[in-house]
Amino acid sequence: MPELPEVETIRQQLIRPLPLTILTVEMSSVVGSLLKPQNHQFSPVGMTLKNILRKGKLMTMVFDEDHYLLSHFGMSGGWRLSPNKILEKHTHLQFKCETKNRETLYLAFVDPRRFGHLFFFNKENAEKKWNELGVDISTPEFTYEYLKSVLKRFPEKQLKPFLLDQKYFAGVGNYIASEICARAGIRPTRRNKLIRDAEIHKIITATKIVIDGTLKTNGTTFSGGYADASGEKGLGVQHLVVFYQETCQLCHKTPVTKIILAQRGTYYCPSCQK
Ligand SMILES: [Zn+2]
Incomplete structure (x- = not known):
C-alpha cells in the first residue's frame, strides 16, 4: 500500500x-x-x-x-x-x-x-x-514538542496503531509504523503514557531514518504492489529491519515476532524493542 x-x-x-x-x-x-x-x-x-x-x-x-x-x-x-x-x-x-x-x-x-x-x-x-490531515511526518512541524503533546492527549492508546492515525501523523502507513517502533526501540503495543521523553526523541529520529531511507530507493514495493511513475518497483525493502523480516535486521540474531494489532500485521524484535 x-x-x-x-x-x-x-x-x-x-x-x-x-x-x-x-x-x-x-x-x-x-x-x-x-x-x-x-x-x-x-x-x-x-x-x-x-x-x-x-x-x-x-x-x-x-x-x-x-x-x-x-x-x-x-x-x-x-x-x-x-x-x-x-x-x-x-x-x-x-x-x-x-x-x-x-x-x-x-x-x-x-x-x-x-x-x-x-x-x-x-x-x-x-x-x-x-x-483533515494532521502534521505530515516528513515536515519540520513533526517535532518533539508536537509528538509529546499528542501522546499525552491519548495516554491509553498503543503506540503503533496510534501512529496510523492520519489526523495526527499524516503519511504513516502500516510498514512505516512498524519500522518506526523498531528503530525507536519501542514495542508496538506500548501505551503512550509509558513512553519516556528520551524515547520521544528516538521516535522523531527513527521517523526521519525510515522516510529518508525509503525515499532514496524510490519507495518500497511489496509483492505485486506499488510502482513509481515510470512503472518501476521501489527498492526500499532493503531498508526494512522488522517488517516482513524473519530475523531482526538491527541485532541480526533475534527472530522477528508477528502479531495482529488493531487488525493489522505488526512486526517487532523482542530483543531490540522494550
Ligand atoms: Zn533485534
Whole structure:
C-alpha cells in the first residue's frame, strides 16, 4: 500500500515536466467509482497543470483557474508518466498533455484494486480536504514538542496503531509504523503514557531514518504492489529491519515476532524493542 515515501516519489517524478497543458482526457467506464464528487463535471481540457503538492498520502494537482485534482492512492493506486500512451490494465484516467516545448506526454491514474479516490475540487474544498490531515511526518512541524503533546492527549492508546492515525501523523502507513517502533526501540503495543521523553526523541529520529531511507530507493514495493511513475518497483525493502523480516535486521540474531494489532500485521524484535 502506498505510504508517504511512495506518494512523494511519484510526486517528484511528475513535477519534472511541469507545466503541462491538458489536450485530451480519457476515462475508464469505472472511473465514476473513484471520482468524487460523482456529479461534478470533470473537464480539465485546456487547463494547465502548474504544480503538484503532497500532504501525508494525499496528492494535490494544482491547475489554473482555481481547479484542484486530489488523489488518494488507496491500496494499489498510482500515477504514471510516459511519452507513449499508457496501455496498462486498470488505467482509469489518462491525460494527453503538452509541455512548454510542445512535447507530448501521457499522465495516467492506474489502480487495479480501485480503493483509490480522485477529488476534483475548487480551492476551498481542496483546502478542507487537506486540513483533515494532521502534521505530515516528513515536515519540520513533526517535532518533539508536537509528538509529546499528542501522546499525552491519548495516554491509553498503543503506540503503533496510534501512529496510523492520519489526523495526527499524516503519511504513516502500516510498514512505516512498524519500522518506526523498531528503530525507536519501542514495542508496538506500548501505551503512550509509558513512553519516556528520551524515547520521544528516538521516535522523531527513527521517523526521519525510515522516510529518508525509503525515499532514496524510490519507495518500497511489496509483492505485486506499488510502482513509481515510470512503472518501476521501489527498492526500499532493503531498508526494512522488522517488517516482513524473519530475523531482526538491527541485532541480526533475534527472530522477528508477528502479531495482529488493531487488525493489522505488526512486526517487532523482542530483543531490540522494550
Ligand atoms: Zn533485534
